[in-house]
Amino acid sequence: MAKPVVAPRTRVAVLGAGSWGTTFAKILADGGADVMIWARRPELAREIQEAKRNSDYLPGINLPLSLRSTARLELALLGAEQVFVAVPSQSLRATLTAAEPYLGSEAIVVSLMKGVEKGTDLRMSEVIAQTLPIPDERIAVVSGPNLALEIAKQQPTAAVVSSTSLETAQRVAVLSRAPYFRTFVNTDVIGTEFGGVLKNLIAVAIGIVDGVGYGENTKASIITRGLAEMTDFAVAHGAQVETLSGLAGLGDLIATCQSPLSRNNTAGRLLGQGFTLTDVVKQMNQTTEGLASVAPVLELAKAKGVEMPIVEQVRQVLDGTLKPRDMAPHLTTDSDEPQGERSLDDRSNQGGAAVWRSIKRAFDQLRDGGRGSLRD
Ligand SMILES: NC(=O)C1=CN([C@@H]2O[C@H](COP(=O)(O)OP(=O)(O)OC[C@H]3O[C@@H](n4cnc5c(N)ncnc54)[C@H](OP(=O)(O)O)[C@@H]3O)[C@@H](O)[C@H]2O)C=CC1
Numbered sequence: 001m002a003k004p005v006v007a008p009r010t011r012v013a014v015l016g017a018g019s020w021g022t023t024f025a026k027i028l029a030d031g032g033a034d035v036m037i038w039a040r041r042p043e044l045a046r047e048i049q050e051a052k053r054n055s056d057y058l059p060g061i062n063l064p065l066s067l068r069s070t071a072r073l074e075l076a077l078l079g080a081e082q083v084f085v086a087v088p089s090q091s092l093r094a095t096l097t098a099a100e101p102y103l104g105s106e107a108i109v110v111s112l113m114k115g116v117e118k119g120t121d122l123r124m125s126e127v128i129a130q131t132l133p134i135p136d137e138r139i140a141v142v143s144g145p146n147l148a149l150e151i152a153k154q155q156p157t158a159a160v161v162s163s164t165s166l167e168t169a170q171r172v173a174v175l176s177r178a179p180y181f182r183t184f185v186n187t188d189v190i191g192t193e194f195g196g197v198l199k200n201l202i203a204v205a206i207g208i209v210d211g212v213g214y215g216e217n218t219k220a221s222i223i224t225r226g227l228a229e230m231t232d233f234a235v236a237h238g239a240q241v242e243t244l245s246g247l248a249g250l251g252d253l254i255a256t257c258q259s260p261l262s263r264n265n266t267a268g269r270l271l272g273q274g275f276t277l278t279d280v281v282k283q284m285n286q287t288t289e290g291l292a293s294v295a296p297v298l299e300l301a302k303a304k305g306v307e308m309p310i311v312e313q314v315r316q317v318l319d320g321t322l323k324p325r326d327m328a329p330h331l332t333t334d335s336d337e338p339q340g341e342r343s344l345d346d347r348s349n350q351g352g353a354a355v356w357r358s359i360k361r362a363f364d365q366l367r368d369g370g371r372g373s374l375r376d
């Protein structure tokens, strides 16, 4: 009798064996992919390969038996159809430059990162496009309310996979699924990436007021005004407004602002308790993207004439020019006139107009028969 044909598992690589890279490798392996994770330190690669543990970043978590690890980039990338990258944003360019010679000619490259490159102000997908000889259609990003340790414990959550090519987003989304991890797709790469970058900055602000001892009113005001700030910024850069109210915007904002697991939130809390930025950086032994993103985000905001009073206050606290207890959601304004809260009637502001356009588009889509179920 002929043996049943077993479909070969898709080979994928994950570059970066910190908390998110390792957790994402687990998602991919639990979803059935053949995963090789690259750790830059051979001793960590050995621990993952042999003990199926990553005690530095995910203590107490058992990794899938099928997950393999190496400290050699060429082995990690050999035959990989999809390459997921989870290193600190400021080291992406160097990591990709080292990886390029071993990258398959048809490979899809996926950013799992939530930062902006200092100096160039580029998003991670833009750094990928600039560094590697691959078309935009083979670049994707993943973002959402995804605190690594919760997911490593298999607590259910969801994320968005975004690419300018819907087909690429779907290919990545299908592979990046596990019983506890649901993926949706969209083609709004700008909104999906900026959602992840900007919520980090609002989470630092929340941490600061938490550290000062302010309560829930202050935090709710900052979260709400922060979402308006995020939306204005992202829309001014070409994002779709609905992306910011989806998993990669509001969803991630809620998770990061509420959780003590968030490094950005934790760094803010230390600042609010009176530690200097230098002390905080010394204490944080994991990647805290928000601290590096403040300057590039404010530069990008200025270029588009977008006001970001909360992010500006975060910058001042980091610089030591604003006392944490003076950080507030009142949004300093030169005018003594009370400002209108953004609303659909306030068409003069970009967020309001964008919300209005989005609602109209939603009605148009309903009339046209709705959207695909995979869409965020
Ligand atoms: N943790 C989370 O919950 C989530 C994180 N993210 C994003 O994922 C990205 C990575 O974060 P995360 O995994 O948490 O960070 P971690 O600090 O946990 O891990 C960073 C990883 O990158 C490696 N690394 C550090 N510096 C360099 C360098 N210069 N060159 C190459 N590799 C380097 C580290 O290696 P070594 O151990 O040798 O130092 C480690 O493997 C960030 O952009 C973050 O915003 C997104 C969603 C969730």
Ligand SMILES: O=C(CO)COP(=O)(O)O
Residues within 6 Å of the ligand: 114, 144, 145, 146, 147, 148, 200, 203, 252, 255, 256, 261, 262, 263, 264, 265, 287, 288, 289
């Ligand atoms: O992006 C995250 C959750 O979605 C992780 O947030 P932190 O980087 O603040 O830990």
